[in-house]
Amino acid sequence: MPVHTLARAGFVVSVAVLAMGYGLAANQWGWVPSSVAQRAWSQAEALFTDNPFSYRVPRVYDRQGARTLRPDAVQPGVTLVSSLWKPADGWQPQVRLLDQDGAVLHTWTLDADLFAARSYVHGTHLLPDGDLVVNLEYVGTVRLGPCGTVRWRLPKRTHHAVTRADDGSFWIPAQIPGRPTGPLGDAAMPEQLLRVSATGEVLRTIDLLPLLFENGLAAPLFRAHGPQPRGELLHVNDVEPLPASMADAYPRFDAGDLLVSLRDLHLVLVVDPDTEAVRWHAEAPFLRQHDPDFLGDGRIGVFDNRPDGTARGTRLGGSRIVVLHLPSDSTSVRFPTARSGPFYTEAGGTWQSLPNGNLLLGEAQAGRVVEVTADGAPVWEWVRAARGERVPQVLDATRHALSPAAVAEWPCGADE
Secondary structure (H helix, E strand, O other): OOOOHHHHHHHHHHHHHHHHHHHHHHHOOOOOOOHHHHHHHHHHHHHOOOOOOOOOOEEEOOOEEEOOOOOOOOOEEEEEEEEEEEEOOOOOEEEEEEEOOOOEEEEEEEHHHHHHOOOOOEEEEEEOOOOOEEEEEEEEEEEEOOOOOEEEEEOEEOOOOEEEEEOOOOEEEEEEEOOOOOOOOOOOOOOEEEEEEOOOOOEEEEEEHHHHHHOOOOHHHHHHHHHOOHHHHOOEEEEEEEEEEHHHHHOOOOOEEEEEEEEHHHHHEEEEOOOOEEEEEEEEOOOOOEEEEEEOOOOOEEEEOOOOOOOOOOOOOOEEEEEEEEEOOOEEEEEEEOOOOOOOOOOEEEEEEEOOEEEEEEEEEHOOEEEOOOOOEEEEEEEEEEOOOOEEEEEEEEEEOOOHHHHHOOOOOOOO
16 A cells, blocks of 8 residues: 555544544533534545545435426526535535536636635525625635635635625624533534625624523523533524515515524524514424525425435435415425425425426435426436445535526636
């Protein structure tokens, strides 16, 4: 075995042993939480080996690439996806734009020198001129020009989502580094919601633990893990401002109010960002949910993961899209239907309501994106190519009203 291979293997084993020992000590003596040590190990493993297991998952589908099942029913546009690819120089986080045939129209590569640590992409927002605002998970946010020019960097522990507000600013979740403190002790890494300007300045921060206590929502914190909870208890995975164009359909809320998802509390809430008052919340009927969206007509849609301890969600029936009808205080299931195939992702997952009534669904841990009609029938899909028996996750998937010709005209050069 070559010397450099032995050295690399020795380094990885050393890091693993240290991470394990530190994690045990952290749990015993209240040091920086073991979740932080585990994330550090995952980053080291992804950096120094060819098997970033924290990101790659068992293969589900025996096909790959794009296929169109009903060309007449597909919403026109291009599809943005984020994942991990392995060019000649090793695994790299990338964001790609695909046409209907799965051809790559454009690529943004998140280079290792953007921040001090490497990670994977989770949370993107594409602007019409080709600028991309993107999170490197728990490392930072960067705004890139269409050809990779760095507009700005935000070296915070941002993660999961980037959503643009009406005024051009962005709302992004962030974790506060350091040892957890406060009424729950070591229960949770403190989380914030950041309002970030179009030029990368933090304009506003909202601390979520105090917000929950001050709004009478402490009970879900303790129900989640008992009287002495530990771990990453909040796990914010989305924040979306209510657009002014929809505000009249939600008389309880004002334009700019924030729709927030707390995965491990199975909690979705709407917050006034100025007063930090919770105006509405729901803890059912979802489990470890993602990606809540305002839909208009007083409705909120939620990606309900429904993990059930099986490989493909066979105990509870898989993941689904649940719609909460606020005016009538009722719920309905928008997807799946009797015409839908199996669909399940234990974690991750996105969904988008398209102008033609279709849904674009991200089956993150299967490496698949699928478009379905209003009655749940699939019309288009794209599946990540597997390497052996594992496939990288696809954590972001959105359809954009752009043509391949428009993408080709994005400027490149010194000033882009």
